[in-house]
Amino acid sequence: MYQINGYLEASTISEAIDYLNKNDNAQIIAGGTDVLIKTRERKGGYVDRDLVGIMRIPELKGIKVDAEGNIVIGATSSFTEVEENEIIKSNIPSLCTAVGSVGGPQIRNMGTIGGNVANGATSADSASTLFALDTIVRIASKEGVREVPIKEFYLGPGKVALNKGEILTSFVILKKNYEGFKGDYIKYSHRKAMDIATLGCSVMIKINGQIIEELKIAYGVAGPTPVRAKGAEEYGVGKEISQEVLNEIGERCLKDTSARDSWRASKAFREQLIRELPKRAINNAIGGGFNA
Amino acid sequence: MLKKINCIINGEPKEIEVDVRESLLDMLRNRLHLTGTKQGCGVGECGACAVLIDGNTIDSCIYMAVWADGKNITTIEGISKPDGSLSDIQQNYVDKGAVQCGFCTPGFVISTTALLNKNDDPSRDEIRRGLSGNLCRCTGYQKILDAVETTVEQRRNSKK
Numbered sequence: 001m002y003q004i005n006g007y008l009e010a011s012t013i014s015e016a017i018d019y020l021n022k023n024d025n026a027q028i029i030a031g032g033t034d035v036l037i038k039t040r041e042r043k044g045g046y047v048d049r050d051l052v053g054i055m056r057i058p059e060l061k062g063i064k065v066d067a068e069g070n071i072v073i074g075a076t077s078s079f080t081e082v083e084e085n086e087i088i089k090s091n092i093p094s095l096c097t098a099v100g101s102v103g104g105p106q107i108r109n110m111g112t113i114g115g116n117v118a119n120g121a122t123s124a125d126s127a128s129t130l131f132a133l134d135t136i137v138r139i140a141s142k143e144g145v146r147e148v149p150i151k152e153f154y155l156g157p158g159k160v161a162l163n164k165g166e167i168l169t170s171f172v173i174l175k176k177n178y179e180g181f182k183g184d185y186i187k188y189s190h191r192k193a194m195d196i197a198t199l200g201c202s203v204m205i206k207i208n209g210q211i212i213e214e215l216k217i218a219y220g221v222a223g224p225t226p227v228r229a230k231g232a233e234e235y236g237v238g239k240e241i242s243q244e245v246l247n248e249i250g251e252r253c254l255k256d257t258s259a260r261d262s263w264r265a266s267k268a269f270r271e272q273l274i275r276e277l278p279k280r281a282i283n284n285a286i287g288g289g290f291n292a
Numbered sequence: 293m294l295k296k297i298n299c300i301i302n303g304e305p306k307e308i309e310v311d312v313r314e315s316l317l318d319m320l321r322n323r324l325h326l327t328g329t330k331q332g333c334g335v336g337e338c339g340a341c342a343v344l345i346d347g348n349t350i351d352s353c354i355y356m357a358v359w360a361d362g363k364n365i366t367t368i369e370g371i372s373k374p375d376g377s378l379s380d381i382q383q384n385y386v387d388k389g390a391v392q393c394g395f396c397t398p399g400f401v402i403s404t405t406a407l408l409n410k411n412d413d414p415s416r417d418e419i420r421r422g423l424s425g426n427l428c429r430c431t432g433y434q435k436i437l438d439a440v441e442t443t444v445e446q447r448r449n450s451k452k
Contacts, residue, residue: 007312036354037335104425106342106351193424
């Protein structure tokens with residue numbers, strides 16, 4: 001038995017919002033691959049809660065392209081659904097790589113991309129790629145819908161910009177942020193599956209000939225929240241790609257991040273990864289050619 | 293709090309009263325006495341409790357019993373043929389020495405079944421990835437991979 005107080009199944013977004021507003025003890029549960037484990041482990045804040053299930057809400061499901069060409073990903077899309085979706089595969093393959101690196105098949109079949117972000121973990125495999133895409137987080141409450149850039153959605157470890165009575169409904173990836181870009185996500189972990197990233201690095205790059213036109217570099221586990229390497233990005237834009245430029249990008253990424261020691265890896269090791277992984281990810285994204 | 297749910301388990305429609313605090317694993321083992329599904333870690337790491345929901349593998353230890361309402365569930369008991377004889381996957385696990393203590397085997401057979409339903413000609417790497425949510429502490433995995441590869445080969449040959 002899970003040590004919970006009760007369970008309510010919401011069938012619409014407004015019903016879920018209603019439960020959240022009425023009950024201070026309510027806790028949203030999507031695929032359960034995080035919440036139920038924390039309940040089992042009796043983590044603070046996850047015991048004796050009234051869980052509100054949202055997996056049967058049709059509006060939270062599905063991946064589509066809207067009238068402006070933006071990609072909208074429903075919050076309860078499972079990792080498997082995102083990985084195997086044709087829209088994502090043909091437009092943002094690095095997001096397929098990212099969600100495909102989560103846990104194992106059973107976890108990917110249940111865990112959702114919304115939950116991956118809403119729980120506020122810096123190690124979330126989907127988060128760094130969503131950062132590199134300048135994703136917009138769509139949030140519903142009884143007042144209506146508001147949109148928050150993903151970098152403002154993360155407030156600290158395990159803390160996100162969801163107020164009482166609010167629910168994350170979807171992610172919007174603007175056309176200008178994926179069209180013409182190439183990308184790659186590299187998860188560095190000790191095992192190839194069923195592991196949490198020691199460090200994750202996601203890159204989106206637009207090149208014209210050998211000139212970097214746009215560059216976005218985002219990390220997981222390189223700070224208390226996922227983070228963009230703005231200084232390195234600004235340095236890279238306009239430069240002709242060369243080994244020296246890649247090396248300098250790696251060095252500058254270090255200044256934009258704040259890795260620390262944990263039992264998984266030392267700060268020094270993480271800093272080495274922070275230097276190396278963007279070079280490899282850029283190299284993979286543009287189809288190779290550098291000694292990354 | 294009890295809740296009545298309706299689902300199909302191994303092809304049979306069932307109406308079951310479950311506690312909302314129960315996991316699907318609790319329901320299968322304690323209410324339906326389908327004890328082939330094992331509890332290993334209890335936190336979705338080991339895959340011993342894997343079952344199929346509408347054809348997809350999930351870990352039943354971190355799946356609420358109430359979520360099973362309206363779903364089509366296959367447990368290891370539903371993998372064997374109706375006369376109790378083994379499926380080709382199960383037979384190959386036996387023949388290739390892929391079973392030692394056997395505790396992980398039901399989960400592995402479930403994951404193998406789902407993998408081969410999705411991909412009838414997986415590479416060894418694809419098999420590894422398909423089974424990466426299941427842990428085995430006895431075999432060292434090689435014989436499990438052999439059993440899956442043998443099944444793929446046999447199925448391919450029988451189609452010719």
